[in-house]
Amino acid sequence: MDRQEIFELVRKYNRGRCTPEEEALLETWYVNKTELYHTELSEPEIESALQEVYASLPNPVKKMRLWTRIAVAAAAVAAIVFGVWFYTNEIASALKTHRNDVAYKNDIAPGKSTAILTLANGKSFSLSEAKAGVIVGEDKLTYNDNTPVVNERPLLNSQDDGKNTEMKLSTPRGGTYQITLSDGTKVWLNSATSLTYTMARNSKGERRVKLEGEAYFEVARDKRHPFIVSSNKQEVKVLGTHFNISSYTDDPNAKTTLLEGSVDVNGQILEPNQLAVNHNGKINVWPADIESAMAWKRDEFSFNDEELGSIMKKIARWYDVEVYYEDPQMASAKFWGTISRFKNISDVLRMLEKTNKVQFKLEGRRIMVTK
Structure with a gap:
């Protein structure tokens, strides 16, 4: 399956409209790992992704067949991949990050x-x-x-x-x-x-x-x-x-x-x-x-294969914060996406977190960047 087909199937699944045949396609895609996702998931990662999506579905049943569990995991993986682009869509909404809100209890308004x-x-x-x-x-x-x-x-x-x-x-x-x-x-x-x-x-x-x-x-x-x-x-x-x-x-x-x-x-x-x-x-x-x-003049952050170090400098200037890295090498990770500069800092950081490449903790006007 190509990217668009995966996108459509995951969207149908999240709406509860997949046929058994389409769910089987998702199973096949997950087992064979398309070009969108090359790394084998560990059992805990599969279970975590499964539970996250499963909890977001309306009136979930208590028992699931094995192929359905795999399809759910496939949907989770696809949603994580598409989340890299940060666009608000139904896949991203199906994968809301249930982080501890304590990390952003002292939110910061935009400039x-x-x-x-x-x-x-x-x-x-x-x-x-x-x-x-x-x-x-x-x-x-x-x-x-x-x-x-x-x-x-x-x-x-x-x-x-x-x-x-x-x-x-x-x-x-x-x-x-x-x-x-x-x-x-x-x-x-x-x-x-x-x-x-x-x-x-x-x-x-x-x-x-x-x-x-x-x-x-x-x-x-x-x-x-x-x-x-x-x-x-x-x-x-x-x-x-x-x-x-x-x-x-x-x-x-x-x-x-x-x-x-x-x-x-x-x-x-x-x-x-x-x-x-x-x-x-x-x-x-x-x-x-x-x-x-010109994104800043349109009141947006826009990243196109941009390193995290450069991105965090822009965030630091706009929200007047200091940025620290648990591992300095994390600054070289690259991201894509667009988001309004009128969002609170927690919204911007959570968007970056949806890539599963990085995590943040906000303490006062200090951001700690972790894996």
């Missing part, structure tokens, strides 16, 4: 719109959590709905020499915010990110910003005045385009993903749907996974 704006005079203030973004005007700051933030001349005067017009927008762990610069460029900041911006162009006529963390840019086109993003060990030069840069200090790679237009990354020209990976100053260009790169 929110929050940021701190620091002006050139050193004055800092928190931006409204009820707003999603701020607009930099030539002489004022407003939120996206045009309500005022601050109005301090000449700090926001574009005719200044540039020394007193610098401002810094910073999001904490668990925060995002959006800023529209005075030239019309829009920037979305992911969590634990800062963007330093000077309104006045430099002596070369360049529009320059400094980035630490991750941000998505929609740069206003201006052929006479290039837009340059300076981040860890690289400069990205553009005229007008859409791209994403991930350049966290705890990540050895700075990643630039181009959606449209063109950019120059340390002399390497990117075309749309390309990814530049900067490792210690060396640039490698690969086809970009746009869905995964």
Whole structure:
């Protein structure tokens, strides 16, 4: 049987609609082990999977024939395999993980719109959590709905020499915010990110910003005045385009993903749907996974053959937690899947646990990763 046939049979079984012949097919699949599951289950594992699915069925009978027990185990195995993709479906719902809720008794809510704006005079203030973004005007700051933030001349005067017009927008762990610069460029900041911006162009006529963390840019086109993003060990030069840069200090790679237009990354020209990976100053260009790169802006976690170490860094930044590993080698395990970033942390961790590759224990703002 191929994957789709197994999927359909397991779904029918969980609805109680399998014929004896179809149940026999599941038995055959389990005995011969298809390409979906290559490891022989031990007797305790079979019994555990059997009892988990059996307990979830409505009005289960007290006695089961041997071939039915095998079919149930097969259904459990198939559901575990499909659970790797984390999608909410009837197979996943039939395999609810009955973990001890104590592991998540102190749940953590997702991040929110929050940021701190620091002006050139050193004055800092928190931006409204009820707003999603701020607009930099030539002489004022407003939120996206045009309500005022601050109005301090000449700090926001574009005719200044540039020394007193610098401002810094910073999001904490668990925060995002959006800023529209005075030239019309829009920037979305992911969590634990800062963007330093000077309104006045430099002596070369360049529009320059400094980035630490991750941000998505929609740069206003201006052929006479290039837009340059300076981040860890690289400069990205553009005229007008859409791209994403991930350049966290705890990540050895700075990643630039181009959606449209063109950019120059340390002399390497990117075309749309390309990814530049900067490792210690060396640039490698690969086809970009746009869905995964832009998932955070869609308020999602999206993993495509991604290592657990990378995944947990994203989770740590968004939920403001610390992550520890029982065995450091576990960080190299790879996962696939998509889930909303608006979920509590327990929902995200439980989804990962359904792969049976990893377990978590949440204590305060500390996550322990175990096998």
